[in-house]
Amino acid sequence: MMDTIVNIVSWILIVSGSFFAIVGAVGTLRFPDFWSRLHAASISDSAGVILLLVGMMLQAGPGLIAVKLLIILAFLFITGPTSTHAVANAAFVSGLRPRQLPSAKTGTNSDIDPDTKPDTKPDTGADPALDSENQPTKGDAS
Amino acid sequence: MAKRGYWVRTIFTATVLTALWLLLSGLYKPMILGFGAASVVLVVLVVRRMDAVDGDQFAIRLKPIPFLGYMIWLLVEIAKSNWAVTKIVLSPTMPIRQHLFNVPCSQQTDLGQVIFASSITLTPGTISVETEEGHFQVHALDYSDDDMDALADMDMRVTTVDGGSHNV
Numbered sequence: 001m002m003d004t005i006v007n008i009v010s011w012i013l014i015v016s017g018s019f020f021a022i023v024g025a026v027g028t029l030r031f032p033d034f035w036s037r038l039h040a041a042s043i044s045d046s047a048g049v050i051l052l053l054v055g056m057m058l059q060a061g062p063g064l065i066a067v068k069l070l071i072i073l074a075f076l077f078i079t080g081p082t083s084t085h086a087v088a089n090a091a092f093v094s095g096l097r098p099r100q101l102p103s104a105k106t107g108t109n110s111d112i113d114p115d116t117k118p119d120t121k122p123d124t125g126a127d128p129a130l131d132s133e134n135q136p137t138k139g140d141a142s
Numbered sequence: 143m144a145k146r147g148y149w150v151r152t153i154f155t156a157t158v159l160t161a162l163w164l165l166l167s168g169l170y171k172p173m174i175l176g177f178g179a180a181s182v183v184l185v186v187l188v189v190r191r192m193d194a195v196d197g198d199q200f201a202i203r204l205k206p207i208p209f210l211g212y213m214i215w216l217l218v219e220i221a222k223s224n225w226a227v228t229k230i231v232l233s234p235t236m237p238i239r240q241h242l243f244n245v246p247c248s249q250q251t252d253l254g255q256v257i258f259a260s261s262i263t264l265t266p267g268t269i270s271v272e273t274e275e276g277h278f279q280v281h282a283l284d285y286s287d288d289d290m291d292a293l294a295d296m297d298m299r300v301t302t303v304d305g306g307s308h309n310v
Contacts, residue, residue: 036283084263
């Protein structure tokens, strides 16, 4: 009886974890540019990994394997954001800028420094660059 | 005085390494155990030599129980924002409002800032892009005006967990 419940719960976790991993992959393909794709990848990084590993822990039962899976989870919690930040920061430093909302819409948030303002303005130079970057990827996907 | 702390640290390092080795190995044959013991002794010797060179100490002052509470709160936040981003991915129109904005951070220690920045990145929909003095640049996938409040709330929670004042 207890075994069946644990089995059912762990399979629900594993299947939903796989679902989120696939959603992350779909998002990485569908989203229009580099920055939004990073966000899609972080779905499989967080929800996918957590649900899959917890499901596997339930399958393994208490013991060494469960502890090892917990250690893997702890490492991924630290290395996942670090690598995402490294990629995002590298893109930022090398001059790739995301599309911005028009500054009127941000309204009350006066938190953007004057010295970063040139970057945050949606200048016309950035968008063609992003579009041309998207062109080959779309060609590959179709 | 310094001598005693030295020994305490050596024994602590050896204990942690032995426990980790036993956990990861799972094989308890005499030969394998011997290899484990030898590697622990080797690592402790190397660590002691390196301590003798620079004597650099790093104190982690997190409050354990509030930190556990924070982890649970963070898991709930991750679940919520995961669902939000999943809906964007699967919706036919993909309503994206990308935005790059500054978030002030109030943590005293490096560790606190690392926890805050990692928490931002770990929740889908927001990525910390650049860290600067006193604030982070954060990129949001679907920016709404509530985001600033949510991040300020997270900032406050991390600062509460963070032990503050660390000795350099």
